[in-house]
Amino acid sequence: MVRLNPIPGPSGRLLSSTLPNQREKKTPSPVTVGVLTTANKKGLPGGEKQRLLKEMVDYGKKQNIFIFFFFAQGVNWRKRRITGYVWTGKQWRKGLFLFPDIIYNRIRFRNIESQARVKQLLRQFERDPSIYLFNSRFLxxxxxxxxxxxxxxTAKWLPETVRFNHKSLTTMVKKYPAVFLKYSYGSLGKGIIKVKRLSDNQFAYAVAKKGGSKWKKCSSPNTLYRQLHYLSENAYLVQRGIDLARYKGKIFDLRTQFQKNRAGEWVLTGVAVRVAGKNRFVTHIPNGGRAAAYNDVMNEVFGSTSLTRRQVDEQLEQIRSIVPTALEKELRLCLAVLSLDIGVDKNGRLWIIEINSKPASFDENEIRTAHWQNLMDYFIYVNENRTRGR
Ligand SMILES: Nc1ncnc2c1ncn2[C@@H]1O[C@H](COP(=O)(O)OP(=O)(O)O)[C@@H](O)[C@H]1O
Ligand SMILES: [Mg+2]
Structure with missing residues (x-):
């Protein structure tokens, strides 16, 4: 294993000595960022496509931000050293690093993040005054x-949600024409169940499946509960179903991303649309969904010059200015990247369906570029403010 200095030389090249030489001293000292992730099958940084990790490094280099990747087991707390990986532009190199200025938690698997030693490590980082940890965990x-x-x-953006049990299910299915049951820790549309009220005493439900869903009928809330009682009462939720607007006859939702910028303020990175497959009630691409452009869809659905169309943008702006900050405050978390799944109902009213602190990368190049730019800007912001505070 090579022993690397985490400080790149003027050309962005990695040094093998531990102290910067005279020439490096003249360049402003770079921000160092450690990205906590998990290994792929080859034991290299994974959790997302390699191309994305390389993109992140490239964007960093341009702005004198040095990024390395590491796994929880690579941290030597006593010596304050981390065994990690750098992307040199040609290959991955393993190295030993000093603790970075900033740590970004990009562990993409809940079962890894919830391991006792990973949780302990995250707590240690959080308490350490010389480290700035953000997006510290899944929501x-x-x-x-x-x-x-x-x-x-903030409440006005949320469809009513209760924890799942016999009583709450009965109340919700009587109150709303459609409800969604979802696993609090779920993702990718897995385990989502839709319940429709067909008449006063006729209900139908279906589980979201990759190949499409089969609807099953029930003649009362009791029989419905009996069929669904296997769901965990601690972890399943019942949520009012939003009567979503349709694009070419299919439901869709908005995938938005919000980030902190160079001034530490929340901005809208971008918004894309995910259109569900025919007769589907979840929009995820593995479930037959497809991507579409926000303006195209909104203009077609609401008319490009209508008041409703303008109000959709205005609501997004309201969400941007209020929701991320409120979430950070109430959960006492330091967040800098969030994605919000937002439903648009037939009247053009926006509803927040889900908030994610480990957003998947966007396929839309424009949004991804904006994402990297905001992320780098945020690193610079954090670094400047820490230096001032010292
Ligand atoms: N309350 C709701 N009303 C209408 N559609 C919903 C509702 N909740 C979820 N959906 C649909 O199911 C999808 C997945 O729900 P979400 O809460 O985002 O869970 P996941 O964690 O699986 O992404 C959403 O993108 C949306 O298409
Ligand atoms: Mg979602």
Missing amino acids: NKWEVYKALRIKKS
Whole structure:
């Protein structure tokens, strides 16, 4: 294993000595960022496509930001050293690094993040005054709902949600024409169940499946509960179903991303649309969904010059200015990247369906470029503010 200095030389090349030489001293000292991730099958940084990790490094280099990747087991707390990986532009190199200025948690698997030693490590980073940890953990749907329902200004964006049990299911299916059951820790549309009320005492439900869903009928809320009682009462939620607007006859939702920028303020990175497959009630691409452009869809659905169309943008702006900050405050988390799944109902009203602290990367190049730019800007912001505070 090579022993690398985490400080890149003027050309961005890695040094093998531990102290910067005279020439490096003249260049402003770079921000160092450690990205906590998980290994792929080859034991190299994984959790997302390699291309994305390389893109991140390239964007960093341009702005004198040095990025390395590491796994929880690579941290030697006593010596304050981390065994990690750098992308040199040609290959991955393993090295030993000093603790970085900033740590970004990009562990993409809940079962890894919830391991006792990983949780312990994240707590240690959080408490360490010389390290700035952000997006420290996954969110779950129930805590997000509880955090945002406190204030009217954030509660108004949320479809009513309750924890799943016999009583709450009965109340919700009687109250709303459609409800969604979802696992608080779920993702990718897995385990989502839709329940429709067909008449006063006729219900139908279906589980979202890759190949499409089969609807099953029930003649009362009791029989419905009996069929669904296998769902965990601690972890399943019942949510009011939003009567979503349709694009070419199919439902869609908005995938938005919000990030902190160079001034530490939340900005809208971008918004894309995911259109569900025919007769599907989840929009995820593995479930037959496809990507579409926000303006195209909104203009077609609501008319490009209509008041409703303008109000959709205005609502997005309201969400941007209120929701991420409120979430950080209520959950006492330091967040800098969030994705929000937002439903648009037939009247053009926006509803927050889910908030994610480990957003998947966007396929839309424009949004991804904006994402990298905001992320680098945020690193610079954090670094400047830390230096000032010292
Ligand atoms: N309350 C709801 N009303 C209408 N559609 C919903 C609702 N909740 C979820 N959906 C649909 O199911 C999809 C997945 O729900 P979501 O809560 O984002 O869970 P996941 O974690 O699986 O992404 C959404 O993108 C949307 O298409
Ligand atoms: Mg979602």
